[in-house]
Amino acid sequence: MSLLVIAEHDNAVLRTATLNAVTAAAKIGGEIHILVAGAACGAVAEQAAKVAGVSKVRVADAAHYGDQTAENLAALIVANAAGYSHIIAPATSNGKNTLPRVAALLDVAQISEIISVVDADTFVRPIYAGNALATVKSGDATKVITVRTTGFDAAANSGGSAAIEALAAGPDLGQSKLLSRELTKSARPELGAAKIIVSGGRGMGNGENYHKLLEPLADKLGAALGASRAAVDAGFVPNDYQVGQTGKIVAPQLYIAIGISGAIQHLAGMKDSKVIVAINKDPDAPIFQVADYGLVADLFAAVPELTAAL
Amino acid sequence: MKILVPVKRVIDYNVKVRVKADGTGVDLANVKMSMNPFDEIAVEEAMRLKEAGKATEVVAVSCGVTACQETLRTAMAIGADRSILVETDVDLQPLAVAKLLAAVAKKETPQLIILGKQAIDDDANQTGQMLAALLGWSQATFASKVVIGEGKATVTREVDGGLETIEISLPAIVTTDLRLNEPRYATLPNIMKAKKKPMETVKPADLGVDVAPRLATVSVSEPPKRSAGIKVADVAALVDKLKNEAKVIA
Numbered sequence: 266m267s268l269l270v271i272a273e274h275d276n277a278v279l280r281t282a283t284l285n286a287v288t289a290a291a292k293i294g295g296e297i298h299i300l301v302a303g304a305a306c307g308a309v310a311e312q313a314a315k316v317a318g319v320s321k322v323r324v325a326d327a328a329h330y331g332d333q334t335a336e337n338l339a340a341l342i343v344a345n346a347a348g349y350s351h352i353i354a355p356a357t358s359n360g361k362n363t364l365p366r367v368a369a370l371l372d373v374a375q376i377s378e379i380i381s382v383v384d385a386d387t388f389v390r391p392i393y394a395g396n397a398l399a400t401v402k403s404g405d406a407t408k409v410i411t412v413r414t415t416g417f418d419a420a421a422n423s424g425g426s427a428a429i430e431a432l433a434a435g436p437d438l439g440q441s442k443l444l445s446r447e448l449t450k451s452a453r454p455e456l457g458a459a460k461i462i463v464s465g466g467r468g469m470g471n472g473e474n475y476h477k478l479l480e481p482l483a484d485k486l487g488a489a490l491g492a493s494r495a496a497v498d499a500g501f502v503p504n505d506y507q508v509g510q511t512g513k514i515v516a517p518q519l520y521i522a523i524g525i526s527g528a529i530q531h532l533a534g535m536k537d538s539k540v541i542v543a544i545n546k547d548p549d550a551p552i553f554q555v556a557d558y559g560l561v562a563d564l565f566a567a568v569p570e571l572t573a574a575l
Numbered sequence: 576m577k578i579l580v581p582v583k584r585v586i587d588y589n590v591k592v593r594v595k596a597d598g599t600g601v602d603l604a605n606v607k608m609s610m611n612p613f614d615e616i617a618v619e620e621a622m623r624l625k626e627a628g629k630a631t632e633v634v635a636v637s638c639g640v641t642a643c644q645e646t647l648r649t650a651m652a653i654g655a656d657r658s659i660l661v662e663t664d665v666d667l668q669p670l671a672v673a674k675l676l677a678a679v680a681k682k683e684t685p686q687l688i689i690l691g692k693q694a695i696d697d698d699a700n701q702t703g704q705m706l707a708a709l710l711g712w713s714q715a716t717f718a719s720k721v722v723i724g725e726g727k728a729t730v731t732r733e734v735d736g737g738l739e740t741i742e743i744s745l746p747a748i749v750t751t752d753l754r755l756n757e758p759r760y761a762t763l764p765n766i767m768k769a770k771k772k773p774m775e776t777v778k779p780a781d782l783g784v785d786v787a788p789r790l791a792t793v794s795v796s797e798p799p800k801r802s803a804g805i806k807v808a809d810v811a812a813l814v815d816k817l818k819n820e821a822k823v824i825a
Contacts, residue, residue: 334741335704335707335714335716336707336713336714339708357735358717358732358733358734358735359734359735361700361716362704362714362716362717363704364704365669365700365701365702365703365704365705365708366704366705366707366708366714367708368670368701368705369670369673369704369705369706369708369709370708372670373670373789374668374669374670374789374790375669375670375699375701375705376790377698377699377700377701378698378700383793387793391698391798392601392696392697392698392795393586393592393601393695393696393698394592394695394698395798396591396592396594396601396798397592397594397601397795397796397797397798398795398796398797398798399792399794399795400792400793400794400795400796401790401791401792401793402790402791402793403789403790404789404790404791405789439744440712440713440743440744441713441714441715441741441742441743441744442741442742442743443739443740443741444729444740444741444742445739445740446736446737446738446739446740447737447738447739448736448737448738449736449737457735461823461824486824494753497754498753498754503737503738504719504733504737504738504752504754505733505734505735505736505737505738510695510698511692511693511752511753513735518823519817519821519823519824529591536801539823540817540821540823541801541804542813542817548806553803553806554803555801555803556803556804557804557805557821558804558805558806558807558813558816558817558821559803559804559805559806559807560806560807560809560810560813561806562809562810567810570810571810571813571814574810574811574814575814575824
């Protein structure tokens with residue numbers, strides 16, 4: 266049995282989400298291959314070849330894979346799907362964009378955002394914003410799966426020595442063209458991979474307060490910055506800060522929720538964090554029901570004090 | 576240009592979900608059902624395109640039980656011109672819905688199909704992409720801005736690192752993210768008007784689609800409960816706990 270893991274990358278660096286997907290593949294069992302589709306993505310293939318437990322890296326290097334458009338990528342995956350029992354991608358925005366297309370073209374169901382593997386056909390996935398866990402069994406010949414990265418540890422990114430094999434590129438379908446990207450530039454760790462996350466909500470009041478209070482704290486802790494939907498909707502911070510059911514799902518060692526009430530959609534995105542701290546002036550805020558350590562206090566006094574104490 | 580807007584009837588987003596004691600699913604008896612919030616955004620976006628003169632007709636379609644008629648009436652109260660119910664009691668999974676919608680799209684020949692990016696019940700996030708694949712159309716998922724041009728659309732998408740803007744050829748699929756728009760409330764006169772708008776009912780067999788589920792649900796369980804911890808008195812106590820008890824900071 267062979268499994269194909271779709272690499273998440275930016276043509277230069279293999280993203281850690283790929284490593285979580287490799288671990289999920291290893292739990293299913295079988296020979297693990299990684300598909301790297303990109304433009305001038307040789308460095309990514311080299312990194313993928315070093316991932317522990319991977320036996321082959323297949324590389325499709327062509328200009329029209331550089332922007333990871335779903336139409337071209339899905340066609341390439343489907344053209345190379347023969348012989349694989351499982352096709353697996355991390356549930357990143359690229360994975361979520363592309364894999365359902367692959368599943369439909371193969372006429373199979375997709376199993377979205379699995380958090381554990383029961384056996385080669387059976388998986389556990391959260392439904393209803395994580396308020397229930399469904400165990401589902403697939404009867405399809407090929408299992409197309411996206412992996413919630415917080416459910417699986419990252420595979421080691423060294424020690425492997427997989428063979429690298431070039432794949433013929435498919436045609437450019439020309440249906441979609443990238444015009445521009447506005448990516449948030451930050452020296453901080455990315456949300457999905459951070460060990461500590463400092464997250465702010467509506468209680469911050471405005472974007473200026475958010476940055477003035479939370480950035481020094483995040484800097485001291487080497488933390489990533491996150492936000493509730495309320496803070497994003499209010500324009501305090503960009504969309505990619507959002508943690509929750511429809512934003513990013515995170516599970517850091519330490520999650521510090523500041524001025525966040527704890528709506529169910531937000532809890533869905535962070536309740537698997539190892540330690541949760543909540544700072545909120547409302548003692549009845551639902552966030553305290555999941556927090557290991559709650560501090561009922563005015564955040565405008567408590568956050569600078571916390572930053573100074575670290 | 577005609578726009579097709581698929582809408583799903585789901586448990587209302589304010590309802591606290593309860594897992595059934597026998598582990599077969601969640602309890603939907605006597606629970607308030609509503610239109611999936613992302614689909615409301617889809618209907619609103621279609622209406623704005625119609626009001627801006629970019630679209631001539633907005634057709635809502637829903638797949639599922641008879642009660643989905645209510646969801647379609649809601650879509651027509653927001654402004655959809657007419658609606659189609661693909662009626663079945665079968666538990667529909669995303670691939671089956673995508674096949675039904677593809678069959679409807681082949682009859683209706685819209686230039687644009689706008690769907691919610693995911694439904695808040697199964698959180699699958701698949702149907703739009705699958706539909707695009709089955710029709711061989713381009714797709715723009717997780718949209719926060721849609722601009723229609725001549726034979727093409729420019730769509731800004733919410734992606735992991737921020738935003739990206741793509742140009743797609745029409746016909747195309749767009750799936751909505753939260754910040755695309757704020758849906759209007761249906762007014763009472765429009766709710767009354769919606770009762771008179773045409774609703775067509777078809778069956779999956781009429782469309783030649785096999786809707787048998789591909790995934791079997793083995794069990795549904797409660798997630799592990801996270802118990803509330805303690806309240807600390809002040810910042811000093813918090814720092815002490817984090818350093819010496821939880822040991823998550825040095």
